[in-house]
Amino acid sequence: MKFRVLFFVFNLVVVAAAALIVFMPSVVMGWEYAELFWRSNWPVGIVFVVILAGLNTYFAMNWRLFNLLEKENWPELIEYLEADVKSGKRIGGQRLRVLINAYVVTAQPEKITELEEYLRGAQPQWIVRQPLEFGIPYLLKNDAEAMERYFGEMKERSNCPEPLWVRWNYGFALMLQQRHDEARAVLVAIADETENPVQKLLTAYLLDTISSHDAAARAVVQRLRSELRSRYAGDKWERELERQRSSLQVLVLSKLVSDAAAWAFGTGEA
Numbered sequence: 686m687k688f689r690v691l692f693f694v695f696n697l698v699v700v701a702a703a704a705l706i707v708f709m710p711s712v713v714m715g716w717e718y719a720e721l722f723w724r725s726n727w728p729v730g731i732v733f734v735v736i737l738a739g740l741n742t743y744f745a746m747n748w749r750l751f752n753l754l755e756k757e758n759w760p761e762l763i764e765y766l767e768a769d770v771k772s773g774k775r776i777g778g779q780r781l782r783v784l785i786n787a788y789v790v791t792a793q794p795e796k797i798t799e800l801e802e803y804l805r806g807a808q809p810q811w812i813v814r815q816p817l818e819f820g821i822p823y824l825l826k827n828d829a830e831a832m833e834r835y836f837g838e839m840k841e842r843s844n845c846p847e848p849l850w851v852r853w854n855y856g857f858a859l860m861l862q863q864r865h866d867e868a869r870a871v872l873v874a875i876a877d878e879t880e881n882p883v884q885k886l887l888t889a890y891l892l893d894t895i896s897s898h899d900a901a902a903r904a905v906v907q908r909l910r911s912e913l914r915s916r917y918a919g920d921k922w923e924r925e926l927e928r929q930r931s932s933l934q935v936l937v938l939s940k941l942v943s944d945a946a947a948w949a950f951g952t953g954e955a
Contacts, residue, residue, distance in 0.1 A: 699737055750783070763787050763796075770800070781811055785818045789933060794822040813842050816851050817934045824854065824937050829861035849879050850934055857891065865895045869902055876905050882917065882925055883935055883942060885909045890945035910949050922946060 744751075753762040766784040770776050781800075788796045801819045804811050812819050816839040823832040836855040839845050856871035869892065876888050889909035896903035917925060926942070929935045935942060 695740075750780070754783070759787050759791050763791070770803070776808070776811070778811065778814060781815060782818060785815070785821070786933070789821065789936075794825050798822045813839065813845055816842075816845050817847050817854075817932075820851075820854060821933060821937055823858075829858045833858035833862070847934075849875055849881070849884060853884060853888065857887075860891050860894070865899075869895060869899065873901065873905055876909060881929075882913060882922075883929055886913060886945050886949055887938070887941065889913070890941075890948060893948070913949050917950075922950065 749765065750762075753765060763784065766780055766787070769780060770784070784800070785797055788794065788800075797819060801812055801822075816836075820832075820835055820839070823835050826832070833855065836851055836858060839851045840848065840855050845851055852871055853875055856868045856875065859865075859868035859871065872888050872892050875884065876892070879885055879888070886909075889906045892902045893906045896906050913922075926935075926946070
């Protein structure tokens with residue numbers, strides 16, 4: 686019901702605003718001026734009608750999707766979007782994200798893997814465009830080699846979004862395999878580039894595991910930890926973390942993020 690109300694209120698407001706724009710010149714200056722005004726500005730009205738029609742068409746095309754989301758009817762939503770994907774038509778990135786989120790909500794990460802396998806044969810460009818979403822099962826499985834292969838492939842794609850997270854996941858996979866020298870090179874580079882506080886936290890946390898016998902890693906850990914403590918003292922860290930919780934990457938790594946935060950803002954070691 687909320688979606689329907691929003692849709693109708695949106696149209697009501699837009700039409701009311703249009704009516705105000707149309708009739709205001711006549712009210713203020715009279716009909717003669719209004720006629721002269723609209724003779725020279727009629728293209729504005731055409732543009733407005735086209736925009737309104739486009740927005741309403743978008744709502745109409747996604748009406749069922751929005752209704753299922755509003756009702757949180759995950760099984761039917763998944764069935765609807767899966768049929769959309771397998772129909773052979775070009776599926777948008779928004780619908781893929783919704784489908785993957787629905788898989789996460791219903792605790793079906795294996796479905797993400799099945800979707801990846803299907804798209805690799807049908808529309809592989811979407812995997813590169815959403816590497817973190819399709820990488821969720823690799824983070825959840827205890828298979829560091831598969832994680833390394835997937836994120837290693839993604840980090841080589843020049844058009845891959847979120848490159849720092851992709852590289853961090855790759856470095857994480859190397860660390861899980863005890864390939865410390867390779868992992869350190871990846872993570873230290875990320876530490877120098879990232880402005881994301883969660884990335885800084887997790888990078889420092891991983892590097893701390895090898896810092897006892899690695900002076901370069903120890904220096905990076907101390908720098909990042911000091912920076913986080915000075916900038917996110919008190920409840921500032923919780924506010925920052927709340928801001929980033931919409932990210933599936935952060936959501937999937939929430940336990941690791943929690944452990945890393947306890948280490949960074951406490952006195953313990955990783």
